[in-house]
Amino acid sequence: MYDFNYTQAKNVDEAASTFGSASDASYLAGGMTLIPTLKQRLAAPSDLIDLGKIGDLEGITVSGDSVRIGAMTRHAVVAASAEVQKAIPALAKLAGGIGDPMVRNRGTMGGSIANNDPAADYPAAVVGLGATVHTSKRDIAGDDFFTGMFETALEPGEIVTGVTYPIPDKAAYVKFPNPASRYAIVGAFVSKTGGEVRVAVTGAGPCVFRADEMEKALAGDFSAKAIENIKVPADGLNSDIHATAEYRANLVTVIAKRAVAEA
Amino acid sequence: MKVSMRVNGREVTGDVEARTLLVEFLRYNLGLTGTHVGCDTSQCGACTVHVDGKAIKSCTALAVQLDGGDVTTIEGLAKDGELHPMQEAFRENHGLQCGFCTPGMVMSAVDIVRRHPEPDEHTIREELEGNICRCTGYHNIVKAIAAGAAAMRRA
Numbered sequence: 001m002y003d004f005n006y007t008q009a010k011n012v013d014e015a016a017s018t019f020g021s022a023s024d025a026s027y028l029a030g031g032m033t034l035i036p037t038l039k040q041r042l043a044a045p046s047d048l049i050d051l052g053k054i055g056d057l058e059g060i061t062v063s064g065d066s067v068r069i070g071a072m073t074r075h076a077v078v079a080a081s082a083e084v085q086k087a088i089p090a091l092a093k094l095a096g097g098i099g100d101p102m103v104r105n106r107g108t109m110g111g112s113i114a115n116n117d118p119a120a121d122y123p124a125a126v127v128g129l130g131a132t133v134h135t136s137k138r139d140i141a142g143d144d145f146f147t148g149m150f151e152t153a154l155e156p157g158e159i160v161t162g163v164t165y166p167i168p169d170k171a172a173y174v175k176f177p178n179p180a181s182r183y184a185i186v187g188a189f190v191s192k193t194g195g196e197v198r199v200a201v202t203g204a205g206p207c208v209f210r211a212d213e214m215e216k217a218l219a220g221d222f223s224a225k226a227i228e229n230i231k232v233p234a235d236g237l238n239s240d241i242h243a244t245a246e247y248r249a250n251l252v253t254v255i256a257k258r259a260v261a262e263a
Numbered sequence: 264m265k266v267s268m269r270v271n272g273r274e275v276t277g278d279v280e281a282r283t284l285l286v287e288f289l290r291y292n293l294g295l296t297g298t299h300v301g302c303d304t305s306q307c308g309a310c311t312v313h314v315d316g317k318a319i320k321s322c323t324a325l326a327v328q329l330d331g332g333d334v335t336t337i338e339g340l341a342k343d344g345e346l347h348p349m350q351e352a353f354r355e356n357h358g359l360q361c362g363f364c365t366p367g368m369v370m371s372a373v374d375i376v377r378r379h380p381e382p383d384e385h386t387i388r389e390e391l392e393g394n395i396c397r398c399t400g401y402h403n404i405v406k407a408i409a410a411g412a413a414a415m416r417r418a
Contacts, residue, residue: 006264006281006327028328035323036305038282048281052328076317080378100393101374102308105317106324180306182392 001038005047011056012136012159015049019157022047027159029072029111032103057110057161062087065167071110071160079104088129090171090189090263094121097175099182110160113145116152116207118238119183123208124173128189128200131165149206168193172262174255175203178242185243186251190259192222199256204237204248214256224257268332270295271339279326286310288326289336297337297366301395308394311367311374312336318374320393337366340373348414349373349407358407360398368394372408376415384409 005022009015019025025047028034037043051057057072062083069078078084079096098104098112098121112122113133126133126142133140136159145153154160168191175187184203188211191198197218199211217226234249243251266283267276270293277292289295289312300322301309310322313335340347346354349372359365368391375382375390382390387408388401396404 001282003280003282006325008327008330028325031323031325031328032305035284035325039303048325050328100308101371101390102311102318102320102393103305105319 002041002044004038004045006050007047008050008053011054012161015051015054015159016136016157018047018049022049025049025157027051027114029114030074030107031111032099032107033111033115033117051110051159060084066164067091067167068162068164069109070162072108073110075099075104075107075109075112076101078109087167088165088171090173090191091125091129091165094125094173094189097121097173097177097182109163113163114152114154114160116146116150117183118149118206119178119185119187119203121173121175121184121187121202124184124187124189124200124202125165126163126200127208127210128173128198129165129168129171129191130193130196130198131163133160134162134164135160143210146208151207166193170263172259174259174262176251176255186248186255188252188256188259190218190256190263192218192263195219197222199259201232201252201256204232204252206236206238211252211256218260222260222263224261227253227256227260264327266326266330268326268329268334270334271336277326281325281327283326284322285312285314285324285326285329285334286321289321289334295336295338299363299366301364301367301397306393306395307364307367307397308371309364309367311370311394313370313374316377318371335370337369340369347373348418349376349411352411352414353404353407356403356407356410358400358404360396360400364394364396364398368396368404372411373415375408376412380412380416382409382412 023046026045028050059070061068075095084092131142171191173189175184187202189200199214214227234245237245239245299309301307305323
């Protein structure tokens with residue numbers, strides 16, 4: 001790992017101003033992706049600005065129809081939260097299935113969505129629930145936040161402060177994890193809120209996406225049977241040593257059906 | 264950079280680079296070589312320690328991030344010359360083959376019992392997700408953790 005300047009920010013404003021005055025800074029959240037990346041010398045920021053001691057960025061608030069989770073809330077905290085388990089059990093289950101117990105004790109929701117790994121779990125919840133991402137500058141609709149592989153709508157220096165998830169009538173998240181890394185080969189987050197159905201797919205493509213045809217079919221008939229013949233095109237899906245694009249395309253239907261059945 | 268933390272109940276300080284990992288600080292600055300580095304890629308869990316009571320991988324945290332933290336390593340589990348019930352259970356059940364992964368296994372096991380005081384076999388196997396035994400000696404490790412959990416309930 002190359003050395004860097006390290007700053008522990010006391011608040012979001014201080015973090016953003018430190019970022020602005022550095023030549024090539026990165027924010028450090030839980031570090032579960034960034035630190036391994038630095039160790040492999042795949043990144044060499046001049047400055048690391050640690051968000052870990054900003055208490056305002058942690059916590060879970062449930063109001064009437066939504067759950068707000070602070071960006072620096074650890075996966076283990078979301079998974080174990082009785083409030084989240086009651087309001088959106090699918091979200092607690094998703095958080096409890098990320099990485100392994102030690103990773104969940106460090107990794108954060110904000111770090112996960114800001115990094116936008118193609119196989120990360122949280123992007124599926126943000127899109128699958130139609131959540132709103134709060135940042136140091138503005139609110140961004142979940143549908144507009146993830147823009148491509150490791151790309152988001154965040155501007156340089158902009159900090160995710162939290163996410164508000166609407167509470168659905170029902171929802172489920174099912175993933176087919178890579179047996180070694182536990183990242184999703186394919187994960188599907190399905191929700192139904194009034195007449196609106198969402199199916200968000202992670203792991204399969206370069207970035208989380210909505211399976212529109214499945215959503216339409218499920219809006220008429222919310223059952224696994226309603227989508228059994230709907231396939232997403234394999235074109236443009238990820239293909240690697242773990243699974244071909246065709247395999248992933250098939251898996252999307254299989255996993256989405258399981259999610260609908262579980263919701 | 265100066266870093267201060269509590270390690271196994273003792274206040275310690277040290278001079279480190281920003282890039283110094285917690286495991287490097289423990290092993291090289293403090294000489295606590297019970298915490299092992301297995302894979303160095305955040306997967307194997309041999310480097311597991313507790314920070315503020317929770318298990319983390321010390322190869323994937325910077326020492327400076329944990330300034331002011333309360334760290335327990337494998338060396339901090341035994342009290343007054345008596346093995347911790349989980350260490351004793353690993354010994355009793357031969358929960359090791361080469362022993363390299365054992366410090367991480369024991370530290371994870373204590374964290375598992377914190378969250379699941381009466382873990383069944385399935386829970387133990389699921390919760391060992393982040394600890395790899397290259398000898399594949401999982402069977403006795405799982406037995407040891409079940410026995411250690413029972414002993415911790417009696418303690």
